[in-house]
Amino acid sequence: MREQLEQIRSRALAELAAEATESAIEDVRVRVLGRAGELTEIMRGMREVPAQERPAIGQLVNQIKTELEARIEALQGKLKEAALERSLTEARLDVTLPGAKIPRGHLHPITLTIENMLRIFNAMGFEIVATRDIEDDFHNFAALNFPPDHPAREMQDTFFLGGGLLLRTHTSNGQIRVMEQRRPPLAIVCPGNCYRRDELSVRASPMFSQIEGFMVDRAGRITMAHLKGVLTEFLRAFFGSDTAVRFRASFFPFTEPSAEVDISCLLCGGKGCRICKHSGWTEILGSGMIHPNVLRAVGYDPAEYQGFAFGLGVDRTALLRLGVEDMRLFFENDVRFLGQFPASNERFA
Numbered sequence: 001m002r003e004q005l006e007q008i009r010s011r012a013l014a015e016l017a018a019e020a021t022e023s024a025i026e027d028v029r030v031r032v033l034g035r036a037g038e039l040t041e042i043m044r045g046m047r048e049v050p051a052q053e054r055p056a057i058g059q060l061v062n063q064i065k066t067e068l069e070a071r072i073e074a075l076q077g078k079l080k081e082a083a084l085e086r087s088l089t090e091a092r093l094d095v096t097l098p099g100a101k102i103p104r105g106h107l108h109p110i111t112l113t114i115e116n117m118l119r120i121f122n123a124m125g126f127e128i129v130a131t132r133d134i135e136d137d138f139h140n141f142a143a144l145n146f147p148p149d150h151p152a153r154e155m156q157d158t159f160f161l162g163g164g165l166l167l168r169t170h171t172s173n174g175q176i177r178v179m180e181q182r183r184p185p186l187a188i189v190c191p192g193n194c195y196r197r198d199e200l201s202v203r204a205s206p207m208f209s210q211i212e213g214f215m216v217d218r219a220g221r222i223t224m225a226h227l228k229g230v231l232t233e234f235l236r237a238f239f240g241s242d243t244a245v246r247f248r249a250s251f252f253p254f255t256e257p258s259a260e261v262d263i264s265c266l267l268c269g270g271k272g273c274r275i276c277k278h279s280g281w282t283e284i285l286g287s288g289m290i291h292p293n294v295l296r297a298v299g300y301d302p303a304e305y306q307g308f309a310f311g312l313g314v315d316r317t318a319l320l321r322l323g324v325e326d327m328r329l330f331f332e333n334d335v336r337f338l339g340q341f342p343a344s345n346e347r348f349a
C-alpha cells in the first residue's frame with residue numbers, strides 16, 4: 001500500500017513538471033485527486049488495511065493530497081501570470097505616439113463665395129430669401145414681361161420638365177415669388193442655382209449660381225441712383241476699392257431702364273485674356289429699374305411703387321475673385337483643386 005502510494009506520488013510529481021501545460025495539470029488532478037481518482041480509491045480500500053497501519057496510511061494519503069494540491073495551485077498560478085503577461089505585451093498601446101491626422105473638409109469655393117456675398121448684402125440691410133429651382137412659365141418668364149415668342153423660352157436655352165414646369169433660367173423668379181406674397185418696403189436677396197442648355201466651357205456651365213436682389217418702396221423713394229449706390233458699395237466691399245466698375249446701358253424685358261455692370265478683369269488686370277474675351281472687362285451683373293409690367297403682374301400699382309433689381313452671376317465672380325482660369329474646375333470636384341481654397345474665408349475677410 002505504502003509503495004503504491006509512493007508510486008502515485010512520484011508519477012504525479014513527474015508529470016507536474018515546471019513546463020506542464022494546463023491540460024496536463026488537469027489530467028493529473030482528475031486522475032489522482034478526482035472523485036474516482038487513485039487516492040480516493042485507496043481511501044475506499046482502507047478496510048482491508050490492518051487496523052494498526054490505517055492511521056499512518058491515512059496520514060500519508062493526506063500528505064500526498066496536500067502536496068499535489070499545492071503543486072497544482074503553484075503551477076496554475078504561474079500559467080495565469082504568464083498568460084496575463086502575454087496579453088499585456090500584445091495589446092501594448094503607446095499613448096505617446098502621434099495620432100493619425102484626420103483630413104478636415106471644407107465648404108466648396110462657390111458656396112464660400114455665396115456666403116461672403118450674402119454677408120455683405122445682409123450688412124446693408126437686405127433680407128435673404130430662398131425661392132425655388134423648379135418653376136412654371138409664369139414666374140420664370142410671363143410675369144417678368146417676356147413676350148410669348150421671346151427667344152429665351154426656346155428649347156435651346158431652357159430645360160423644360162413637362163407638365164408646364166421648367167428649371168429656372170435665372171433667379172429673377174425670386175422677385176415674383178416674394179412680391180406676390182408681400183408688400184413694400186422690400187430689400188431682398190435671393191441666392192440660388194439656375195439652369196440653361198449651355199455647354200460646360202472655360203467661362204460657362206449649364207448649372208450656375210446667381211444672387212438676385214431687389215429693393216421696392218413707394219414711387220420716388222428708390223431711383224437709379226440707389227441702384228448704382230448699392231451695387232458700387234457691394235462691388236467695392238467684395239472686390240476691393242481699387243477695382244474699376246462701369247455701368248453700361250443694356251436691355252432686359254423686366255427692367256427699364258436696364259444696365260449691365262462690368263468690373264475690370266481681375267485675372268489680366270484689364271490687359272485682355274480668354275476669361276474677359278480679351279476686352280479687359282468682365283460682365284458680372286444685370287440690373288435696372290423694375291418694369292411697370294412686372295409690378296402689375298404681382299398686383300402692385302406702378303404709380304404707387306417703384307424699385308430696382310439686379311442679378312449677379314456668382315460663378316464667374318468667384319472665378320475672378322479666386323484667380324481660377326477655368327470654370328470647369330469648380331464642377332469636376334477634384335479635391336486637389338478644391339483643397340486649395342480652405343482659407344477662402346480668410347481671403348474674403
Ligand code: PHE
Nearest residue numbers: 170172286287288309310311
Ligand atoms: N435675370 C438676368 C439674367 O439672368 C439678370 C437680371 C436680374 C437683370 C435682375 C436685371 C435685373 O441675366
